[in-house]
Amino acid sequence: MRPHVTVNCAMTADGKIASKARKQLRISSPEDLERVKAMRASSDAILVGVGTVLADDPHLTVKGLPPEKNPLRVVLDSNGRTPQGARVLDARARTVIATSEECPATWPGAEVIRVGKGKVDLAALLDRLYAMGVRTLMVEGGGETIFSFFERGLVDRYSVFVGPLVVGGRGSPTPADGEGFAEDRIRRLRLVDHAVLGGGVLLTYEVIDG
Numbered sequence: 001m002r003p004h005v006t007v008n009c010a011m012t013a014d015g016k017i018a019s020k021a022r023k024q025l026r027i028s029s030p031e032d033l034e035r036v037k038a039m040r041a042s043s044d045a046i047l048v049g050v051g052t053v054l055a056d057d058p059h060l061t062v063k064g065l066p067p068e069k070n071p072l073r074v075v076l077d078s079n080g081r082t083p084q085g086a087r088v089l090d091a092r093a094r095t096v097i098a099t100s101e102e103c104p105a106t107w108p109g110a111e112v113i114r115v116g117k118g119k120v121d122l123a124a125l126l127d128r129l130y131a132m133g134v135r136t137l138m139v140e141g142g143g144e145t146i147f148s149f150f151e152r153g154l155v156d157r158y159s160v161f162v163g164p165l166v167v168g169g170r171g172s173p174t175p176a177d178g179e180g181f182a183e184d185r186i187r188r189l190r191l192v193d194h195a196v197l198g199g200g201v202l203l204t205y206e207v208i209d210g
């Protein structure tokens with residue numbers, strides 16, 4: 001059994017999720033930030049890749065919630081690159097760092113789940129999280145992580161806020177980077193909701209074929 005997985009991110013009107021220097025951008029409107037806060041608060045766990053930890057150093061918590069009410073934070077980090085002082089390791093919430101089986105790294109205050117040879121095995125990780133009581137998982141990025149979830153057929157819902165900015169740059173991260181799909185493996189989505197939230201639009205999709 002696996003948790004229900006919602007991928008949530010914010011992209012610019014030209015389909016980028018950060019600047020060409022991979023720096024975090026304020027893409028969400030205040031209304032979207034409120035929605036993301038509520039979505040986080042109602043999720044059992046929030047997951048990002050180590051690329052996001054290194055680029056943005058996020059807390060991944062909900063402001064105002066005590067540690068025991070905050071969702072579990074999960075970082076995909078096959079080789080143990082999460083810095084010891086990363087904000088995701090603070091005492092505001094529980095944290096799991098998922099590494100490969102070979103990775104010896106440990107972090108004070110974080111639980112380590114070692115799954116997969118060389119790279120974190122996402123399906124095995126989701127099984128472990130389910131066994132820990134996680135029923136709803138919010139995947140926040142970045143592009144490598146989101147692509148991997150789509151590639152493994154592990155996404156149930158995809159919500160993307162489209163903000164009124166153009167960033168450009170052929171190397172700027174997008175919601176799904178990775179290797180990309182061959183034409184016959186492209187994922188199909190069904191639009192299930194759309195809403196104007198301040199200056200942008202929230203699109204919500206279900207994944208048709210995993």
Ligand SMILES: NC(=O)c1ccc[n+]([C@@H]2O[C@H](COP(=O)([O-])OP(=O)(O)OC[C@H]3O[C@@H](n4cnc5c(N)ncnc54)[C@H](OP(=O)(O)O)[C@@H]3O)[C@@H](O)[C@H]2O)c1
Binds near residue numbers: 023024
């Ligand atoms: N706008 C938004 O909503 C939003 C949200 C989040 C992030 N971002 C942006 O996204 C950018 C970071 O994205 P990113 O693509 O560079 O990094 P990322 O997706 O955050 O992290 C990718 C890294 O995670 C590790 N990983 C471990 N297991 C994995 C697996 N099974 N599949 C995929 N990755 C795995 C890999 O490093 P190892 O091989 O070392 O394990 C991989 O390089 C930043 O610029 C950030 O600002 C934007």
